[in-house]
Amino acid sequence: MRKSLLALALAAAFVAxxxxxxxxxxxxxxxxxxxxxxxxxxxxxxxxxxxxxFDDMYSxxxxxxxxxxxxxxxxxxxxxxxxxxxxxxxxxxxxxxxKQAGKKVAFGDxxxxxxxxxxxxxxxxxxxxxxxxxxxxxxxVFSFAVYDPSYFVAFEFEKGPSVSLExxxxxxxxxxxxxxALDEKEQQKLNQAMTDNxxxxxxxxxxxxxxxxxxxx
Amino acid sequence: xxxPRARLxxxxxxxxxxxxxxxxxFAQAKNPFNVGITEGGGAGTGVVGWIIAQQIAFExxxxxxxxxxxxxxxxxxYLAGLSFVYGVFHAAGPGHGKAVVASYMLANERALxxxxxxxxxxxxxxxxxxxxxxxxxxxxxxATAQRMRDAAALVELAxxxxxxxxxxxxxxxxxxxxxxxxxxxxxxxxxxxxGAVASRFACEAVDADESHIHDENCGHFHxxxxxxxxxxxSWREAALTVVAAGSRPCSGAIIVLVFALAQxxxxxxxxxxxxxxxGTAITTGALASLAVFAKSAALRVTxxxxxxxxxxxxxLELAAAFLVMFxxxxxxxxxxxxxx
Numbered sequence: 001m002r003k004s005l006l007a008l009a010l011a012a013a014f015v016a017x018x019x020x021x022x023x024x025x026x027x028x029x030x031x032x033x034x035x036x037x038x039x040x041x042x043x044x045x046x047x048x049x050x051x052x053x054f055d056d057m058y059s060x061x062x063x064x065x066x067x068x069x070x071x072x073x074x075x076x077x078x079x080x081x082x083x084x085x086x087x088x089x090x091x092x093x094x095x096x097x098x099k100q101a102g103k104k105v106a107f108g109d110x111x112x113x114x115x116x117x118x119x120x121x122x123x124x125x126x127x128x129x130x131x132x133x134x135x136x137x138x139x140x141v142f143s144f145a146v147y148d149p150s151y152f153v154a155f156e157f158e159k160g161p162s163v164s165l166e167x168x169x170x171x172x173x174x175x176x177x178x179x180x181a182l183d184e185k186e187q188q189k190l191n192q193a194m195t196d197n198x199x200x201x202x203x204x205x206x207x208x209x210x211x212x213x214x215x216x217x
Numbered sequence: 218x219x220x221p222r223a224r225l226x227x228x229x230x231x232x233x234x235x236x237x238x239x240x241x242x243f244a245q246a247k248n249p250f251n252v253g254i255t256e257g258g259g260a261g262t263g264v265v266g267w268i269i270a271q272q273i274a275f276e277x278x279x280x281x282x283x284x285x286x287x288x289x290x291x292x293x294x295y296l297a298g299l300s301f302v303y304g305v306f307h308a309a310g311p312g313h314g315k316a317v318v319a320s321y322m323l324a325n326e327r328a329l330x331x332x333x334x335x336x337x338x339x340x341x342x343x344x345x346x347x348x349x350x351x352x353x354x355x356x357x358x359x360a361t362a363q364r365m366r367d368a369a370a371l372v373e374l375a376x377x378x379x380x381x382x383x384x385x386x387x388x389x390x391x392x393x394x395x396x397x398x399x400x401x402x403x404x405x406x407x408x409x410x411x412g413a414v415a416s417r418f419a420c421e422a423v424d425a426d427e428s429h430i431h432d433e434n435c436g437h438f439h440x441x442x443x444x445x446x447x448x449x450x451s452w453r454e455a456a457l458t459v460v461a462a463g464s465r466p467c468s469g470a471i472i473v474l475v476f477a478l479a480q481x482x483x484x485x486x487x488x489x490x491x492x493x494x495x496g497t498a499i500t501t502g503a504l505a506s507l508a509v510f511a512k513s514a515a516l517r518v519t520x521x522x523x524x525x526x527x528x529x530x531x532x533l534e535l536a537a538a539f540l541v542m543f544x545x546x547x548x549x550x551x552x553x554x555x556x557x
Contacts, residue, residue, distance in 0.1 A: 027273065028252070028276070028468050028469065028472065029250045030277075031250075054250075055277075055280070056280050056476065057279070057280045057472045057473065057475075057476040058250065058472060060472075060475050060476040060478075060479035060480075061252060061362050061365075061471070061472055061475045061476070062362045063362070063479075064355050064360075064361055064362050064365070064475050064478070064479065065355060065359040065360060065361050066361055080363075081362070081363075084363065085249055085250075088247075088249035089249045092248070092249060122479070148248070150248065152248040152250070152251070153248065153250050154273075
């Protein structure tokens with residue numbers, strides 16, 4: 001009997017890895033993020049305006065056969081793509097995860113969405129404005145991160161000036177912070193999650209993502 | 218005591234329930250930036266993190282390699298090499314039919330060489346499907362990304378259904394084999410058969426009848442008729458495995474093909490896809506071999522030709538068959554639940 005159990009354990013050990021594999025995907029799409037925090041006249045944050053530039057390979061995929069006669073696609077030709085993107089992004093919370101004073105900030109439906117194509121670099125950029133469900137005060141620090149919990153898409157703030165403020169009182173600032181290195185306990189938790197399969201928890205991927213902070217005096 | 222048949226039926230019912238529950242767990246909406254294929258993810262550290270980092274480096278390098286081919290045809294070799302290595306690493310990720318091929322090998326095959334051929338054919342088919350989708354739709358019909366997505370999604374659903382079909386077929390055959398082994402008369406010392414031939418065992422009271430097998434104590438039992446065990450190799454089944462495991466193209470290949478097409482170098486994309494398939498075949502083949510070794514190791518541990526060993530072997534095969542069916546059904550259900 002003990003031998004049979006051993007045999008089963010042996011077999012399971014070899015069959016389990018491919019079953020677990022779905023957790024080990026890697027990104028297929030790279031997006032470099034530029035974002036603006038839009039502030040109203042009353043100094044409240046009203047929206048985040050996104051500019052997401054896709055990598056050259058994915059750009060070739062989304063723009064395939066859209067331009068006429070070998071010309072690069074125009075914004076009109078790309079509008080249906082932008083529409084499809086923002087529609088399907090809803091279920092993924094626009095990959096935008098915002099917090100103020102430890103609380104999650106909710107967003108409304110996106111507006112002013114479009115897609116442009118840079119023929120020189122052969123890359124497509126998706127633009128959209130994501131309004132906050134309720135404008136946020138700036139007295140408390142407001143932050144947001146852009147990331148895909150499933151890691152199919154790798155988001156990164158663009159190098160150089162990637163975030164900026166639009167409007168708002170003087171003295172406000174916005175900056176991007178890199179994630180702090182994981183301490184031993186967190187590393188253990190992540191390793192455990194890898195062996196147990198499935199995600200270490202949404203807040204975890206968030207902790208590994210770059211974060212933009214808005215602060216006003 | 219309940220009859221073995223009743224137990225089997227109860228077991229089947231339990232497994233069916235588990236599958237329905239798990240189907241929900243598999244449900245996953247497609248990423249907004251997908252290329253038609255369902256692929257989840259998860260960042261990693263350690264060895265897994267390292268593998269992922271390699272894939273990222275290679276995939277990022279592919280676009281530069283395709284561009285290089287435009288100015289220098291010799292760069293095609295560089296592109297092919299890069300694609301090959303990418304395929305090896307990439308196949309360690311989800312999809313790519315590893316689970317299907319390995320489980321099929323566990324359920325069915327004992328021959329390593331056939332497993333490698335099946336892995337290879339599945340990988341090549343994967344490449345061919347990607348080329349057909351991009352070549353047929355984007356190149357010939359000037360279809361847009363949305364059309365390609367739809368086509369890839371349809372092929373994917375078909376391959377999930379194929380996995381479920383293969384699993385159901387295996388469960389049917391292996392379930393019968395298991396029952397046959399279960400119902401086989403227990404060991405006895407009654408002599409049998411005529412025409413003694415040299416035996417592998419110490420006791421020489423043997424026969425030309427291969428089904429008449431002795432255990433260490435010279436007791437013997439009659440193996441069930443091999444025909445009811447379905448041990449003979451079936452081309453139909455192997456072909457179904459190749460189709461189930463290989464008809465789902467990988468996103469990496471689709472993206473490279475479309476990119477190459479945009480650069481006016483479709484042939485370079487095709488070369489890259491086949492190099493990738495070769496790499497994928499190596500990873501899947503390694504896993505298939507592992508399944509064969511694991512099985513023979515398990516059988517050695519339990520003493521392959523005793524009645525208990527026979528039951529363990531059949532039970533193992535049946536479990537692997539269930540695994541294939543489970544995977545296929547769960548994938549199909551998840552697909553539906555995600556409303557895609």
